[in-house]
Amino acid sequence: MKTGIIGLGKMGGALLRGMLKAGAVAPDEVWVYDHHHENVQALQEEYPGVHEAPAEAAAADAVEVLILAVKPHGILPLISSLSEQGADLPLLISVAAAVSLEDMEDCASDGTRIVRAMPNTPCMVLAGVIAYSTGSSVTDEDEEAARRLLSGCGSVYKVEESKMNAVSAISGCGPAYMFTALDALSDAGVAMGLPRKTALELAVGTMRGAALMMEQTGKHPMALRDEVTSPGGTTIAALNTLDECGFRNAWIQAVKSAVRRAEKMEEH
Template identity: 40%
Template sequence: MASSQRSRVPPDMAVGFIGAGRMAQAMARGFITSGIIKAGNITASDPDPRMLNYVQKNLGINVTNSNREVVEKSQMIVLAVKPNVVSPVLQEVSQTVSKEKLVVSIAGGITISFIEQNLPVGSKVIRVMPNTPALVLAAASVLSPGKEVEPEDTEIVMELLRCFGIVEPGSEKLLDAVTGLSGSGPAYAFTAIEALSDGGVKMGLPRDLAIKLAAQTLLGAAKMVLETGKHPGQLKDEVCSPGGTTIAAMHKLERGGFRASLIDAVEAATLRAKELGQQK
């Protein structure tokens, strides 16, 4: 955020996390690192005392065993729990949620309407699908607001999400596909890095060097797509010299169904996200 821009996040805004797992930790770290939310204004609950001990020790945030206490203390509450836990959590805290509070859900597959139906009428709900690179402030998030959410609320949440990566607004009907692509996508990239490093080791490179080269190559390629604005197909073509090494390698990837496998992966993860939402 440019220094000339005035922050829309209220001074001393209190944020609560129901669930203190990796995504909650990543989000809290981003808020604190950016200076937009003070550690002392963040409260987290979790059934696992090890999680609470970790976030208290490493992030300096407040912890509690009570989900209701999180809601009572916070202006914005992040539901950072597994999809199958959302329903009992909402039943537990419903009476504590008021129209002044903003509920942000990062639970995969759980619809805004389901959350709204389990909270008091008029509750403000925003659904967000971030991903784990939030841990290194490089997340890709998509946000969808509920019907009671004001434009200013959306802007506040988008500003907060920008603390740890990029964020785009999107229709809720897109979020399962977002889950299949960017939500699950880091695993596809990790597998690609591992496989590329295996190839390097097969051809004689030391393992540590092969991993470093593979990871930096994916990082650099991603930055080229984002920063040049060129279509990835064009960038690929620019690497493929006539009769060269890269086009020979691309032929092997095509023969192995590389593109189709990634498309299948996104499709499978999307369909699974829809199934999980229906199992709530």
């Protein structure tokens, strides 16, 4: 399916690389436009055959699905300017945080089909989490096409749009929380005398293993935690310290802050 993307930054680049790696799109079916030619050039070196569109409207004209991966404040002006070109727009997939379907539909020509998606950067390694909601003109075929494209990059969930800020605060921002946790854990290892490389490898392997165990056993995290926690042992000593330091509350407050920030962004 001919697929375009406007904005090949951190998220657009991760998403498109995931789709190409998964074979959800072939390089010669892809049209890209980004203000920074070097971003497109780097992708073309990895995937020869990808087309560089000369402008936003040319990308829209060439494709059946167009992903919009510019910063949130750029989304509505971009949709307005594409709509002013007159021609029917392809199915649009916006990945912008905190920009509602209603606002996007208001500045698009009547009947424009828009999907709002919230991916995360692990899409690049086909281990992404992508939630989406559909606009009022999206057909079943459009939704199927969007799901097919996105599911190459990871797990896809349909959610009510009212839950999108919560999704964004968990899985959209989530990789940053995990990287911070990994850095803190490896710092602790270094403080206890491990070489940095070893400490990082132990931390990453442990996070990967714990996530896989949850996925493959289907057990509740607290049940799995119990299996590591011997009475009077070292793990419970560490867990008590995490509790004393407000570990769980810190995560909950962090997610609430991200949601509040998204709500504030929506007001503008």
